[in-house]
Amino acid sequence: MKKFCCIVLLTLCVIGLPVRAAAQGYDLPAEISITAAEAYFINLDTGLVVYEKDADTPRSIASLTKLMTALLLMENVEDLENTMITAERSLYVGSIIDPSSSNADIRPGESVSALNMLYAMMLPSANEAAEAVGYYLSGGNMQNFYALMNQRAKDLGCTNTQFASANGLVDQEGGNWSTAHDVALIAQECWKHEIFRTVCGTRMHWMPMTDNSAHNYPQFPEQNPNAAYYIQNTNLMLSPNAGVYRPYIKGVKTGSTFAAGRNFVSAAVNERGESFIGVVLGCPYDPAEDGYAYSFHDTAAIYDWIFSGFSVRPTLDTTTPITEVRVEWSSESDRLQLVPASDLKTILPNDSDDALTTTFDVPEAVYAPVKAGDSVGSVTLTLEGREIGTVELLAAEDIERNTFLFLVGKTGEFLGGTYVKVVIVLTAIFFMGYTIIAVRMERARKAQLRRQKRRASQERFDDFPPQQ
Numbered sequence: 264m265k266k267f268c269c270i271v272l273l274t275l276c277v278i279g280l281p282v283r284a285a286a287q288g289y290d291l292p293a294e295i296s297i298t299a300a301e302a303y304f305i306n307l308d309t310g311l312v313v314y315e316k317d318a319d320t321p322r323s324i325a326s327l328t329k330l331m332t333a334l335l336l337m338e339n340v341e342d343l344e345n346t347m348i349t350a351e352r353s354l355y356v357g358s359i360i361d362p363s364s365s366n367a368d369i370r371p372g373e374s375v376s377a378l379n380m381l382y383a384m385m386l387p388s389a390n391e392a393a394e395a396v397g398y399y400l401s402g403g404n405m406q407n408f409y410a411l412m413n414q415r416a417k418d419l420g421c422t423n424t425q426f427a428s429a430n431g432l433v434d435q436e437g438g439n440w441s442t443a444h445d446v447a448l449i450a451q452e453c454w455k456h457e458i459f460r461t462v463c464g465t466r467m468h469w470m471p472m473t474d475n476s477a478h479n480y481p482q483f484p485e486q487n488p489n490a491a492y493y494i495q496n497t498n499l500m501l502s503p504n505a506g507v508y509r510p511y512i513k514g515v516k517t518g519s520t521f522a523a524g525r526n527f528v529s530a531a532v533n534e535r536g537e538s539f540i541g542v543v544l545g546c547p548y549d550p551a552e553d554g555y556a557y558s559f560h561d562t563a564a565i566y567d568w569i570f571s572g573f574s575v576r577p578t579l580d581t582t583t584p585i586t587e588v589r590v591e592w593s594s595e596s597d598r599l600q601l602v603p604a605s606d607l608k609t610i611l612p613n614d615s616d617d618a619l620t621t622t623f624d625v626p627e628a629v630y631a632p633v634k635a636g637d638s639v640g641s642v643t644l645t646l647e648g649r650e651i652g653t654v655e656l657l658a659a660e661d662i663e664r665n666t667f668l669f670l671v672g673k674t675g676e677f678l679g680g681t682y683v684k685v686v687i688v689l690t691a692i693f694f695m696g697y698t699i700i701a702v703r704m705e706r707a708r709k710a711q712l713r714r715q716k717r718r719a720s721q722e723r724f725d726d727f728p729p730q731q
Contacts, residue, residue, distance in 0.1 A: 287312040287315050287649075288304075288311075288312040288313050288314045288315050289313060289314060289612075291314065291565070291568065292568070295564050295565075295568055297316070297543070297561040297564060297565065298546045298547055298557040298560075298561055299316065299543035299544060299545055299546050299557075299558070299561045300316075300317065300320075300322065300524070300544055300545025300546075301316055301317050301318055301320060301322065301442065301443035301542070301543070301544040301545055302314060302315060302316040302317075302318065302443055302541070302542065302543050302544070302561070302565065303315045303316075303318040303443035303444050303446075303447045303541070303542045304539060304540070304541040304542070304565055304566075304569065305447055305451075305539065305540050305541075306537065306538070306539055306575065306610045307451065307454075307538040307539060307540060308537055308538060308575050308608055308610075309575060309608045309609055309610050309651075309652075310652075311609060311610050311651070313539070313569050313573060313610060314565055314569070315443070315444070316443075317443075318442060318443040318444040318542075319423055319442050319443075319444050320423075320442060321423045321424075321425075321435065321440040321441065321442055322435060322440055322441075322442070322523070322544060322545055323434040323435040323439065323440060323520065323522045323523035324431060324439075324440065324441045324446060324518060324523060324526055324544060325431045325432075325434075325518035325519050325520040325522075325523035325526055326365065326388040326390075326430065326431040326516065326517065326518030326519070326520075326526075327431060327441070327446055327516060327518035327526050327528055327544075328393075328426060328428055328429070328430060328431030328439060328441075328518070329384045329385070329388065329393050329429075329430060329431060329516065329518070330446070330449045330450055330453055330515070330516060330528065331412045331415065331416065331426060331449055332384060332393045332396055332397060332412070332429045332430070333381055333384055333385060333396075333453060333459065334415065334449065334452055334453050334456075335396075335400055335408075335411055335412065335415060336377060336380065336381060336396050336400065337381070337453070337456045337458065337459060338415075339400055340377045340400075342377075343376065343377040343378040343381060343458065344376055344377075344378045345376065346376065346377040347374045347375070347376055347377075348374065348375060348376070348377055348380050348395050348396060348399045349372065349373070349374045349395070349399075350369045350370065350371060350372065350373050350374075350375070350391055350392075350394075350395040351371070351372075351395065351398055351403075352371040352372050354371075354391065354394045354395060354398060355371045355391065358390070358432045359390055359391055359394060359432075364390050364391075364432070365387055365388040365389060365390055365497075366387065366389045366390060366391050366392075367382075367383035367386075367387050367389035367391070367392055367470060367494050368470075368492070369383060369389065369391050369392055369395070373473050374473065375392075375395075375470075375471075375473070377396075378458075379468075379470055379471070380392045380395060380396050381458070381459075381462050382462055382465070382468045382470070382494065383470070383494060384396070385459075385462050385463045385496075385514075385515075385516060386462075386463075386465065386467075386468055386494045386495060386496040386497070387494045387495060387496075387497060388497055388516070388517065388518065389494075390430040390431075390432060393429045393430035393431075394429055394430055396429065397429030405429065408429060409426050409427055409428070409429075412426035412429075413425060413426050416441075416445065416449065419445075419448045419449060419452055420448055421441065421445035421448055421449065422445070423440075423441065423442045423444070423445055424440065424441040424442065424445040425438055425439065425440055425441075426439055427439045431518060431520070431523075432520070434520065434522040434523060435522070436522075442544075443542040443543070443544050444542075446528060446542045446544070447528070447540050447541075447542045450515055450516075450528045450530070450540050450542070451540055453515070454514075454515070454530055454540065459514075460513065460514060460530075463496075463498070463513075463514030463515045463516060463530075464501065464513050464514045465496060466495065466496050466501050466502060467493050467494070467495050467496065468493065468494050469491040469492070469493050470491055470492050470493065470494055471491050472491055472492065497516075497517045498512070498514070498515070498516065498517055498527075498529075499555065499556075499559060500512040500529065500559055500562065500563070501514075505555065506553055506554075506555055507555045507559040507560060507563055509531070509563055509566065509567075511531045511532055511533050511534075511566065511570065512529055512530070512531055512562075512566075513530045513531060513532055514529070514530045515528045515529055515530050515540075516528050517556075517558070519548065519556075519558075521548055523544075523545070524544070524545045524546050524547060524548050525546040525547065525548055525556045525557060525558040526542075526543065526544045526545070526546065526558060527542075527543050527546075527556070527558035527559065527561075527562055528540070528541070528542050529541045529542075529562050529566075531566055533570045535574065535575070537574070537575045537610075539566070539569070541562055541565060541566065543558050543561045543562055543565075546558040546561060572612055572613055573610050573611065573612055573613060574610065574611070574613050575608050575609070575610050576608060576609055576610070576611055577606060577607075577608050578607050578608060578609050578619060578644055578651065579603040579605075579606055579607035579642075579644070579654055580603065580606060581602055581603050581604070581605060581606055582602065583602065583603075584600035584601060584602050584659050585601065585602065585603065585621070585642065585656075586600075586601050586623055586625065586642070586656070587599055587600045587601060588601065588625050588626060588627070588628060588629055588639065588640075589627060589628040589629075590628065590629055590630075590631055590633065590662055591628050591629070591630045591631065593631035593632075593662050595631075595662055596662055599629055599633060599639070599658055599659070599660070599662060600658075600659040600660065601625065601639055601640070601656040601657065601658065601659060602656070602657055602659045603642065603654045603655070603656060603657075604638075604654055604655035604656065604657050605654055605655075607644065607651070607652050607654050609644070609646070609651045609652075611646075619644050619645070619646050619651065620644070620645045620646070621642055621643070621644055622642065622643045622644075622645070623640065623641075623642050623656075624640050624641045624642070624643070625639055625640030625641075625656060626639070626640065629658075631662050632661075632662060633658050633660075633661065633662040634658065634661055635657075635658055635659060635660050635661050636657050636658060637657065637658040638655055638656070638657060639656050639657065639658055640655075640656045641653055641654060641655050641656055642654055642656055
């Protein structure tokens, strides 16, 4: 990781090891303090949270709302470059026409391509562009657009988010809120779109002049023959001339109002190619002493800490067996090796010696034939009680069945089966009962014979009268 000249970063480069957090992620070391009310930083390579602070408390998110508007635009308009969206005159009311409202100088009635609307929303955070997009996607019914926003948020797994605005000028009291965790989910989905990565990583973009244009933006005809005007990105961490510049920042968006404070969603890729999404919410509205927003300072501090103290490490390899199970009905082998169905990575402190705990969910035995790639259970990895991930386990090789062992085994299973045992027990009971009855009948027969003999003997005796 490159060393920067600023005093803040030099201080961060000598911080100690991070302390394990009780819940998700790690604790910031004592040397680092942030102003954000909420924070959520997740590694995209592993899906693991590195740091979070009160990340599930709903609050106003200001123009971060435009992330959902941008997502719906990208998902519902196939040809962004050639689809034209008109900024309807009826939208220019209330806070939209406030001189302090962030805008891209798109005038009422002006038609702009969907792609330029996306640039307008993401770079200068144009409120009129977000309204125009919402109006276009909902067929002119903004309430329907809010319903689309809320349904998409639900689909993404956002559980503490509600939208009542396309641009974020409505605060929490007005029904528009989210959390650091939920905003990160939305940002991750946006980041999957290549055009989004291109747009939000752009520092300046030329907007075309139209018949309705009456723009106040500086124009440079000698540099731009089409006499377009340019819009600039509010994300100063992209600007090499800014004191908060970090080369690892690739996007995404700022958002601020007096009610929401300063907010910032960032995408970062370090020199090792490890990717992250970070969210800070509720930073002070007023800037720091150097004139830059605290949301930038907080983001820089957290990323610098992560990149200097953590790294992504492989924990499971699809080519390396990690356990084995007993095999029945095969003469080739009595053990079957199992391999992970997919690679698994985790992110750990650079000099952490903590050992991962593996918990296997596999049968005691498998029965041939077995084909390589057959599913044979799963393995779960944990670190100090924190689950890293669960991966399916597959057979590493083919194992053929031995017919003789199969027949012997099946015979044994049959003889040892519950049905056979019941039949044997019932048969034994039958024979025991039969024997008892037979013995009793034999005894009765013999007793009857004895009685008959006694009667016969008595009758013979009675045939001889006594002598006088």
